[in-house]
Amino acid sequence: MRRVVILLLLLxxxxxxxxxxxxxxxxxxxxxDGDDDETGELLNDSxxxxxxxxxxxxxxxxxxxxxxxxxxxxxxxxxxxxxQYLYRYGPMRSLxxxxxxxxxxxxQLALLPFFVYVSGQPDVPTADPYPRLDTLxxxxxxxxxxxxxxxxxRREGDKNGYLGYPYRHTLRYELSSSNRLRLGLTAAxxxxxxxxxxxxxxxxxxxxxxxxxxxxxxxxxxVAGHYKLSAGMGLVLGxxxxxxxxxTLQSLARSTNTVRPHASRSEADYFLGAAATIALFRQEQLPxxxxxxxxxxxxxxxxxxxxxxxxxxxxxxxxxxxYHRTPAEMLKKxxxxxxxxxxxxxxxxxxxxxxxxxxxxxxxxxxxxxxxTLFRRHYAHGRHFLNISTDYAYTHHRLALSGETAIDxxxxxxxxxxxxxxxxxxxxxxxxxxxxxxxxxTLYGHSFxxxxxxxxxxxxxLGATWQPMAHLQLQAYADYAYFPWARYQVSQSSHACDIxxxxxxxxxxxxxxGRHRTRLRQRDNDAKTALVGNDSHxxxxxxxxxxxxxxxxxxxxxxxxxxxxxxxxxxxxxxAQYATTDGLRLSLQAAYFNTDSYQSRIYLNERQLQHDxxxxxxxGQGMRLALYAQHTLSPRLRLTARLGHTKYFxxxxxxxxxxxxxxxxxxxxxLQLRLRL
Numbered sequence: 020m021r022r023v024v025i026l027l028l029l030l031x032x033x034x035x036x037x038x039x040x041x042x043x044x045x046x047x048x049x050x051x052d053g054d055d056d057e058t059g060e061l062l063n064d065s066x067x068x069x070x071x072x073x074x075x076x077x078x079x080x081x082x083x084x085x086x087x088x089x090x091x092x093x094x095x096x097x098x099x100x101x102x103q104y105l106y107r108y109g110p111m112r113s114l115x116x117x118x119x120x121x122x123x124x125x126x127q128l129a130l131l132p133f134f135v136y137v138s139g140q141p142d143v144p145t146a147d148p149y150p151r152l153d154t155l156x157x158x159x160x161x162x163x164x165x166x167x168x169x170x171x172x173r174r175e176g177d178k179n180g181y182l183g184y185p186y187r188h189t190l191r192y193e194l195s196s197s198n199r200l201r202l203g204l205t206a207a208x209x210x211x212x213x214x215x216x217x218x219x220x221x222x223x224x225x226x227x228x229x230x231x232x233x234x235x236x237x238x239x240x241x242v243a244g245h246y247k248l249s250a251g252m253g254l255v256l257g258x259x260x261x262x263x264x265x266x267t268l269q270s271l272a273r274s275t276n277t278v279r280p281h282a283s284r285s286e287a288d289y290f291l292g293a294a295a296t297i298a299l300f301r302q303e304q305l306p307x308x309x310x311x312x313x314x315x316x317x318x319x320x321x322x323x324x325x326x327x328x329x330x331x332x333x334x335x336x337x338x339x340x341x342y343h344r345t346p347a348e349m350l351k352k353x354x355x356x357x358x359x360x361x362x363x364x365x366x367x368x369x370x371x372x373x374x375x376x377x378x379x380x381x382x383x384x385x386x387x388x389x390x391x392t393l394f395r396r397h398y399a400h401g402r403h404f405l406n407i408s409t410d411y412a413y414t415h416h417r418l419a420l421s422g423e424t425a426i427d428x429x430x431x432x433x434x435x436x437x438x439x440x441x442x443x444x445x446x447x448x449x450x451x452x453x454x455x456x457x458x459x460x461t462l463y464g465h466s467f468x469x470x471x472x473x474x475x476x477x478x479x480x481l482g483a484t485w486q487p488m489a490h491l492q493l494q495a496y497a498d499y500a501y502f503p504w505a506r507y508q509v510s511q512s513s514h515a516c517d518i519x520x521x522x523x524x525x526x527x528x529x530x531x532x533g534r535h536r537t538r539l540r541q542r543d544n545d546a547k548t549a550l551v552g553n554d555s556h557x558x559x560x561x562x563x564x565x566x567x568x569x570x571x572x573x574x575x576x577x578x579x580x581x582x583x584x585x586x587x588x589x590x591x592x593x594x595a596q597y598a599t600t601d602g603l604r605l606s607l608q609a610a611y612f613n614t615d616s617y618q619s620r621i622y623l624n625e626r627q628l629q630h631d632x633x634x635x636x637x638x639g640q641g642m643r644l645a646l647y648a649q650h651t652l653s654p655r656l657r658l659t660a661r662l663g664h665t666k667y668f669x670x671x672x673x674x675x676x677x678x679x680x681x682x683x684x685x686x687x688x689x690l691q692l693r694l695r696l
Contacts, residue, residue, distance in 0.1 A: 041073060041133040042626065065091075066632040067283040074162075075198055078138045080110040085239070086198075089277060092130055092266070095414040095421065096441055097122050099370075103416075111137045121444040122416070124486060125525065148236045150199065159196040164693040165189075166628060170210065171686040176677030181211035181344045189284055190223070191630065201231040207284035211344035211677075218349045225341060227289070229280035239314060240296040245281040245289050248318060248463075250363045250376045251410030251423035252435045254473060257288070257465030264480065264496055265519060274412045274421040276365050276374065278316060283630075286325075286341030288463070290359065294318035312367040319360045323353030326384065334384040345677070356383045359463075372412040376425075380404040380462050394505040397475070399460040404428060406461050417441050423466075431458035433473060435466050445487060449496075451480040457504035469500035469515050477501050495520040513541040513550060530563040542582070553582035557621075570596040578619045588614025590621045590637065602651025610643040628659050628691045641667040655696060661689040 068091065077086050079101070087098045100122045105111070114132050117123060123131075168187040177185045187210040193203035206223035213219045229244035250256040251274050278296055281289040294316065301312040325338040334355050343352045361378035381403055388398045408425030422436030435453040442448070451467055457475035464473040467480070482496035498517040505511060521534040536557045541550040561574040572594040580586045592610035597603075606626050614620060620638040626647045627633070637643060642665070649659040664686045667673065673680040 040626075041069065041130055042624070067285070067630065068279070070630050071279070071282060072134050075195060075201075076133070077135045077198070079114075079135050080105070080138050082135075088275060089279075090131075090134055091275075092127060094122075094439060094447075095274075095412065095419045096416055096439070097127065099414050100416060113137060122441060122447075124447075124484065125489070125492065148234075150197075150235075155196040155200045159194050159200065161696040162191070162193045162195070162693065163695075164191045164629070164691060166191075166631060166689070166691045168210065169688045169690070171688065172680050172682070172684075174211075174674070174677060175679045175681075176211055176344065180677045182217045182346065182349065183208075183211055183213040183344065185210045189630070191282070193282070199233045199235065201229070201280060203280065203282055204228045205282050205284060209342060209344065212342070213349075218343070218352065224343055225284060225286050227281055227283065229282065231280050237298050238295065239298045240278050240316075241293070242278050242280055242295075243293040245291055246294055246318075247277075247279050247281050247289055248294060248316075249275045249277045250316075251276070251374055251408060252421065252437070253466035254423045254425040254433050254435060254464050255376045255378050255406040255408045255461060256361075256363070256463050257473075264482075264498060264517065265494060265521065274372065274374070274410055274423070276314070276316070276363060278318070284341075287339030288465075289322075290318060290320035291322035292318065292320035310367065310369060312365075314365045316363040316365075317361075321356065321358045324355050324357055325351045325353065326355040327351060328354065328384070329387065332384065333387045334382065335388060337386070357381070357462075358383075370414045372410075372414070374410040376406075376408045376410070378406050378463065393510055394507050397457050397460070397504060399462060404460065404462055406464070425459075425461070425464075427458075427460050429458060429460075431456045431460070433459045433461075433464075433466075445485060447484045449480070449482040451482075453478055469498060469517060470502060470506060475502055475504045475506065477503075490524055490526040492523050492525075493521070494523075508542045509550065510543050510547055511550065515540045528564055528566045530561075530565075532559065532561045532563075534559040551582065553580075555580045555618075568597055568599055570594070570598075576621045576623075578614060578621050580618045582618070586615035586619040588612070588619035588621055588638065590614075590623065592623060592643075602649075602657070604647070604649040606645075606647035608643075608645040608647075610637075611641075612637045612643070613640045614638045625663070626661070628661055628689050629693070631689065631691075635663075635665075637665075639667055640669040641665060655694060657693045657695075659689075659691040659693070663687045663689075 072089060077089075084098060084102055087093060087101060093101075097120070100120050104120050111117075114135070114137055117128055117131055166189040170185050174181075174185065188208050190206040191203070193201065195201045205227040207225045207227075208214055208223050212224045214224075215222050227245040229242060229246060232238065232241045234240075248256045278294045295318075296314055296316040299313040299315060301310070325341075326334040327336040327338060328351075329335050337355070338351060343349050357380060359378065359380040361376065363374060363376045365372065365374045385402055386400050388395050388400060390396050390398065390400065405428040406425055408423050410421070410423040412421040413419065417440065419439045420437070422434065424432070424434040426432055433455045435451065437449065437451045440448040453467055454477040455468070455472075455474050459474050461473055466473050468476055469478060470476050478498060478500035480496060480498040483494070485493045487493075496517075496519055500515045501512070502509070502515070503512050506513065516539040517536070519534065519536040521532065524531045538555045540553045540555075542553045544551045556579045558577040559574065561572060563570065563572040565571075574592045574594070576590045576592075578588040590610055590612040592608060594606070594608045597605040608625060610623055612621055614637070617638045620636050622634055622636055623643065624634065625645045635643070644664045646662040647659075648661075649657065651657045665684065667683045671683055673683065673685055
């Protein structure tokens with residue numbers, strides 16, 4: 020009787036769970052931890068992963084532990100708690116029932132409705148182990164989307180230099196059925212790249228195709244074509260989900276083992292071939308404490324990559340930007356090939372998980388970076404690369420341990436270990452230790468780090484989330500890192516410290532947030548004789564109000580850098596959103612920024628089209644305006660448009676080189692047509 024009463028209350032509260040978009044929820048926990056191209060690629064891939072998961076939500080009453088572990092914002096304890104709740108109480112009747120899982124924070128409660136749903140009837144995961152192909156195709160849904168960016172300006176390269184027209188466009192097609200069958204194709208073209216000409220005789224500059232089959236008897240997962248791999252803590256096969264250290268508090272640095280399609284327009288960090296996970300045995304109908312599972316994953320890949328070549332034909336730098344706009348960039352397209360293969364073994368018994376990974380790679384050209392430069396001395400070089408690792412995890416509803424230790428072909432060591440503790444329903448603690456030898460090299464590793472590389476770093480991260488009451492949450496972390504070898508603009512060993520505290524309050528229609536972040540880093544002085552401080556301080560204050568169809572958010576960002584001289588910056592932004600029940604969504608965001616230089620730049624998160632992500636940076640003096648409109652013309656057809664306009668008050672031109680715009684304003688129009696059958 021008590022559960023019935025609680026459920027009635029939760030059913031009444033359920034509509035409040037989707038007060039925001041998942042992008043807005045992540046805006047409150049995402050932090051930018053790097054400035055290089057690799058960081059941007061990881062952020063882009065993280066959003067692409069979330070888009071894929073949101074497009075294929077999980078049925079909570081039918082999903083397995085492996086299914087739930089696809090959601091990167093859930094900790095190991097929360098996955099276990101959800102599984103135990105379903106095993107103990109049976110199928111959920113409403114998403115409002117999620118509030119009865121005490122380990123879920125209000126951020127997870129806000130995110131989950133975008134990625135899961137509740138069906139009317141439960142299903143045993145082993146039911147219908149071999150569905151007929153015609154049955155899957157009969158249930159299939161087809162989705163086609165066309166996306167285009169139209170710049171209302173001309174760059175220098177558009178006048179003379181680029182091989183193609185200035186328009187960027189993407190074509191996507193996907194067939195999906197019951198989360199067991201996915202078949203898709205992504206074709207992407209960047210502005211300035213030739214189409215059906217100049218080396219792109221097949222039309223688009225980049226294609227990504229994939230076929231995925233899941234849970235067909237002992238075949239747990241199979242992906243052929245373009246795909247991504249993650250294993251353990253990412254030392255050997257990288258965890259591509261990277262939204263910053265504050266978001267790490269959501270997932271509590273759990274171990275992952277996933278194979279998924281690569282449906283992104285990004286041309287970086289993917290495999291081309293096939294990967295399969297076989298369940299040698301599993302006992303999902305037993306209580307979690309008694310289950311035993313054994314999985315083996317094997318993969319093979321051969322793909323072209325871009326590289327800068329030396330005069331002797333060696334690969335000096337592997338390029339992942341994917342731009343092929345000029346004759347020089349086109350000459351680098353696919354001029355090198357890399358082959359890779361490996362395996363991952365996972366064994367689970369109750370709360371214990373053990374794994375082992377081996378990955379071998381071979382380049383058809385010798386990789387020889389400019390190692391005479393001090394900070395590149397220990398970069399990956401040669402033709403043959405081998406990494407072996409073991410990962411381990413123990414999960415309790417109050418305690419979770421996870422880690423991975425790896426070596427490369429030269430015996431260099433890397434290890435990362437995490438401990439998360441839930442002493443009460445309102446407090447969660449996290450500690451992450453890592454040691455990456457400066458001799459350690461990996462081509463596919465992306466693990467937790469301050470320096471952006473799984474190399475030349477040791478450190479400790481301590482984080483905590485405290486929710487003293489239902490409406491108030493405090494999150495904080497401190498991360499210390501030591502770099503024993505030289506780094507870019509740092510010619511000797513150095514230290515770094517990153518400290519953040521964030522307080523959020525939510526009650527009724529109001530949400531208030533305050534955040535302060537301090538990053539203490541070192542760099543060479545002008546004479547390169549000693550290290551000097553290069554510190555940055557960022558603050559964010561926001562207030563949001565949501566009532567009925569309207570959402571309003573006012574935000575103030577402050578930036579201050581101290582290194583040689585003090586530079587300051589600030590940005591004030593206002594967001595207004597309107598959404599109706601018949602499929603109309605409107606958004607207007609306006610911002611004014613004023614910073615002393617690029618060093619005090621400020622980031623702004625804007626509403627993007629589906630599968631289209633970038634994080635604009637602003638510095639100097641100017642204003643930004645972004646308009647977003649989406650209308651569901653029918654249950655099958657949706658049209659989205661977006662306009663972004665930037666006006667600078669302190670410069671006559673924007674950019675440099677072939678990207679230079681000959682005036683002080685920049686306007687882009689994005690259009691997307693999405694058809695679902």
